[in-house]
Amino acid sequence: MRLALHAEWTKIRTVASPLWLLLGTVAATVALSAGATSVVSCTSSGCGGDTTKLTLIGVDLGQALVAILAVLVISSEYNSGMIRTSLTAVPRRTTLFAAKAITVTGVVAVAGTVAVLGSVLAGRLILPDLGDQALSLDDGPTLRAASGTVLYLILIGLLSLGIATAVRDSATSIGGVLGLLYIVPIISQTISDPDWQHLLEKIAPMSAGLAIQTTTNLGSLPISPWAGLGVTAGWAAAALLAGGLLLRMRDS
Template structure:
């Protein structure tokens, strides 16, 4: 008998993969939920993001009409700091198992290695979506409260920060997606190199050293090209709500560049996980 939708055994193979994935998903959620450092790192990400964003909103002043500041991006400044905690959290999601040797137990329980990586990515995405949304909302609330006292008022052309405003909503949603993509880069890199300190160094280097290199380059055209491929510079373009024509890359295009980095990291990590011994 020919099975509907493909050759004999296709549905059985798909069912086996989904069975592996479902079991791995439950296991990964349990491991992540019970890991001692998980809650602390996610809380650190929320607190750092909100605190730095609130500090920036309190420090920057706009005394005149048309002062040129991007109030939304200012309130979301903390994402550039909170992402470090998210990256470390993502790296430890798999490198911790390599460090203790429990990855062998994981792969014995779920022989399909790509199902294991997919489950880790899914659980990681879910928890970072929640914590990232909390961090961004807290930042915007602090900005809404603090910015008017520094001259960011309707009289100066600044409406109160609100998710009802299209550009503000795009910046908020984009910032949450940005943090998810940073987490996926961390997961992919850690899967590839397996050692926590090395993986953290690579991810933080991509995020924070890339902009330094850009500043060293003297040619403005090359600077622009490097900003267009830099994970952080391109990804955070999604936060901009004014002067979009001056950006090296558009908001959603920049987030697409970051998604490309995440996809490449996961692809390399997945290939190495599949092809080598645990």
């Protein structure tokens, strides 16, 4: 397992694109967060909404880059035929898959933490002095939102890895991941029936998982913050299970 991990780390370290994607995740997240916080009109009494959630809005974009990274970790091997070499070197497919999952978790955790801290810092600098509403990681809900967002990004990485392992083709996998993430937030806007709307927001990986970012008016959420992140974790686990099983069962 240690050797497999070392091999995966070497693969991700020596190719240029993962590094660029991780830097891109940080840049895109912070840029969108900073952009969004600078356009809303805030007064000393607040911004008319949840400032913590607004400050972390950048992950809506950042997660797309995390998804590409995680998809490429497996699909680029299928693309280049490298997967045969990898499986020859590490014949236990579960071990190889676990090593990939751990590597994705590690690099996304680092990039996600930097991205989230960058966004919070940008929010603190851009938003006017909000007095006791100011963003601070000492504040329980804000800390929960920030750390939960890092976990969310990791889960999106694992979800993408699972789907890409099952699908193997990079374009189809990324299309599937982005569809799974972005479609429900859009269609739930257009569905008039509140029961259906809440049901969709409860079971969809993005809507449910990002409940973790909410710090105000928790009662109006369709699902509680940690339970929502649990739904995303369920999706990631299911995708990893499907990917892992298919990897074991079929020829490479």
